[in-house]
Amino acid sequence: MSTRPIGVAVIGAGMAGRAHLNGYRAASTLYDAGLPEVRLVAVAVADAHEPFAVDAARRYGYARAETDWRAIADAPDIDAVSVVVANSLHREIVEALLAAGKHVLCEKPLAPSVADARAMVRAAEGSGLVAATGFTFRRSPAVSAIHRQVREGSLGRVRHFNGHYWCDYGHHPDAPLSWRYLGGPGSGALSDIGSHLVDLGEYFCGPVRSVQGAVLSTQVPDRPVPLGVAVGHSADVAVGAERRPVENEDIATFTATFDSGTVGTFSSRASPSAWRTPWASRCSRRAGPRPSI
């Protein structure tokens, strides 16, 4: 194995970008000696968000902060790159990185459409580079243990996969309209958190053959436009009076049949199962914590 140092960079310094920044920083504390040194080279975000790049580079010990991801693609001292920005930006960035000879870890979901995702997979397959997607739950010890039991047969044949991913990050009707609420049907709770469930379903049970009875529902129809940059679930950015339509679902539910004959029930939700109206009328214009039910 080569012991040449590996230069790494992260594009995006929001909620998940910081986890990648920290992950590369911690990598050498977890793996055996003899692996190449990991050099923390650069963080890149879009122009408007430059303070995030500078702050992230300083906090996590990266040498450079860039305001254009193309600088990462062009940099000869960078070998491997995490792409941790809004889903609609993934394809262009990943294809350019692969064309520039970089190994790529792209966050899930790979892309907003099957056509884009297939094109990205084709680009990766022909590249001879390492390319991966951030389906992080596969690395959870509990998930690994279940997977081992399924693979070794100690659980017997799996007949029913029942997956729920219920969050309340979208619980507040005054939470700012970030990229998570934009894009067509299927780009909301289904792709944001449901993609993890679909991945786990196929990890345990093999390929899905067919899907039945899908319902995509938008319970919060509009949200206020943020006055600043909305990062992650954006609970601490101020919002103005202007509201715009939410373009995707906050509840997604469907059943599926796997090739093996296993039946699947899937449910992903970015808002609570119920909420009391008085809370909504009492809350301030700033989206703050509110109990979910």
Ligand SMILES: NC(=O)c1ccc[n+]([C@@H]2O[C@H](COP(=O)([O-])OP(=O)(O)OC[C@H]3O[C@@H](n4cnc5c(N)ncnc54)[C@H](O)[C@@H]3O)[C@@H](O)[C@H]2O)c1
């Ligand atoms: N694997 C997981 O468990 C997990 C968890 C959360 C998010 N994610 C994924 O990570 C990705 C990012 O999600 P997030 O919650 O961190 O988003 P976020 O909104 O918190 O952060 C997005 C970042 O992208 C930057 N950015 C925006 N436009 C850019 C551009 N043109 N070039 C470079 N940077 C740009 C922003 O400045 C910001 O730093 C999404 O694909 C999401 O699905 C994965």
